[in-house]
Amino acid sequence: MTLPPTQPTALISRGSGESLVEQIVRSITSRIDDKLLRTAARMPSIRQFAEQYKVSRFTVVEAYDRLVANGYLESRRGSGFFVRERAQMMAASRSGQDTDPRPTQQLDVVWLIRNMFRQLPPQKMPGTGLLPNDWLDGELIANGLRAVSRQNQNPLLQYGTPQGFLPLRQQLQLKLAELEIAATPDQIVTTSGVTQALDLVAREFTQPGDTIFVDDPAWFLMFGSFATLGAKVVGIPRLADGPDVAKLAELAALHKPRLYVVNSVLHNPTSTSLSAAKAFQVLRIAAEHDITIVEDDIYCDMHPGPAVQPATRLATLDQLQRVIYLGGFSKTLAANLRVGFIATSHELAQRLSDRKMLTTLTTTEIGERVVYKILSEGHYRKHVDRIRAKLDTMRGKAIRQLERAGLTIDAPTPAGMFVWVDTGCDTNVLTERAMAEGYLLAPGSLFSPNQLPSTRMRVNVATMSDPGLLQFLERESAKLRQ
Template structure:
């Protein structure tokens, strides 16, 4: 113990804990520039330390330049507050299982690298002919499409087309209830910006799509994981967590859950909505994989009538990840708020060129044929990859009804992060299980993209497992 601590009798860890809590509140924007800090005595009671410990912590923060002491007015946050950044908000993780690092490996991979851990289809699986026809037609589009900002809600024609498609799923929403965005990720970000305050609890599946966690961390959310089963979240635990933590949002995939490939059961959907209604919980239903289902499954948005459910999605998985265009479907008053927020942060919706490209391709009669062909091709590929993986002792957690993911357990309790490191040395990008797990409860799981499982992957995987 330092001499000063020995004299005062304070443990050095308590002073640092007080200082760290103030730093956290400033980084999460709970305390903003110019705002007064809690009084010394009140914060001492909050932190269960002596007032002298708080005084010392505040003095340290003054020395750091984070807060200022004003005689007669106490302490306040300095005017220049560091921008909130993900590395400050998110817990430090081993880079082998860091979701952002896995994403960067996939996105920045050289052409010769193999990417069975990525989250999209190979380019030659996409409707290239339809995209090229649409691009040629765009060359003759009206000048405003090529040069102007788009309307605040995005292309009216595309929104009307989507409204007709949603009606076929039992989701009654007019074009004015649909907001086009720049991507599915931006849709989630807008909803979080609009509905969350730093410190709010948000419930996610465990495991879940790892970028859900990354986006929520940037908003200072408290992320609560609920174990996922082949029929949806564990309903008993779901009810208990909602009652205990009072989360503001529940973010999930209903159709072809990422990463597990599971499908929510009708019984589970009804119980989730009942619990949500009882506790004022809003549900964000990401349906980016819905078109891969052979037959539509239950939709929370359809059952709920968009009362407590917000539907989001995009076209990056079935059409083109290059033509970035997503959407939000919600009750009218919520969409109005999101429109204003998108104008403030993006000055409008997606590029009119991107929206027109999506409209022309979706309206092309070939798109339905493309989806049917894609579902058949993926079903065949899943069967082939399942057999190949089982030859290495890798077993599926469940058999998906569709899509391109297999969530599998590695043999003999192998550490998936170590397997991913070994494979990366041979220029193969894998997605280890704890990337997706809030509770870090999937160390021996791996998510495989069957469309990206080329023959060259298996020998590398076999060597990495040794």
């Protein structure tokens, strides 16, 4: 047999930094998981595979051996290698091997997150929400870790402070002051990323049956998280300058939501920002209907400032009375640090700190100390300046490439890492075809609470360096539009 796709470059990239064995194992694993290789299908012989993909036989032997060890292939003496039967793989999964026992592949939020963790080369993942590793500064993190390790080690052996490492909270006070948000360290609670921050706030404010408003489109992870709490998630249409306030007022009167989660600056997935006029209207509606606003500002440091792109933060206008402000460093420093924070009133900060303590005791102080060092020594500002400059270079180029491929962007913005693209076709189908060729897309259906098919998709401009991706998008989107 020949592995789909037949082009060697779809399976192996010698410039990716990943070993050839790892690439072969990852690619074949993905094809089996996504049902592109059927149960009991015979794999190419070691000689055939080596010739087809121009690798050594030793490389193929090692890759096949790993796939057998992980339960994806079986070796039949004298016959070759075959895709292992699904029942056998499920049994292996129950015994502790990392396989996927689900009988079907389903395009949903969990699907996207699970595929994001496959760690394909960045240029194969335009649907990811992270910057490529070589855009970040691993040495900056390593230096911070070395500096922390040279300090008094006793605190590293104990639990941290439930509210978070105090020097970091003091540094965050200065960071918030630059945004004209007044908050003392006692008003700040550190979290394991914005994900935990949202979870803590949702658990504090909602009971099963309560309603939470989100933007539509919005960050997909919230939908499943809130649903597990028994909350009803309702989307508010997002326009170029913020939410549709007429719809917000109408739905607020109907549903009486407890929370409204919103990106004011560099909204995910459109990279648009809230106008001052819309900000005042949102606060007025929230006060009228007693809605607490959760302002997720995770992309704060990718924004160049109001001189380049107008942007208004609700927390700046409200000063943490009705607005709970969330931030973090996973997008700009390292996702693996998991350092985020909540800024709110004194009373609520204490309640959220207690809730955090009851669920996870404390966050990891090692990461908080590393972030504190980077912020306090002035390295962070230069680092994010470099990221913004790279994004500025890539964004215009990516938009031109996408438009030449027949796609449209309604509201291109001068900042941020995402563009919200209209393909003119069902992006669920486009995503399935992309997976068959080794690309991960983020279809628009996943960004809406109703999960309905969409012609939209989110594209990370930092990943748009693979000519094959653009050729695929132009070819397949044109076919689907016919």
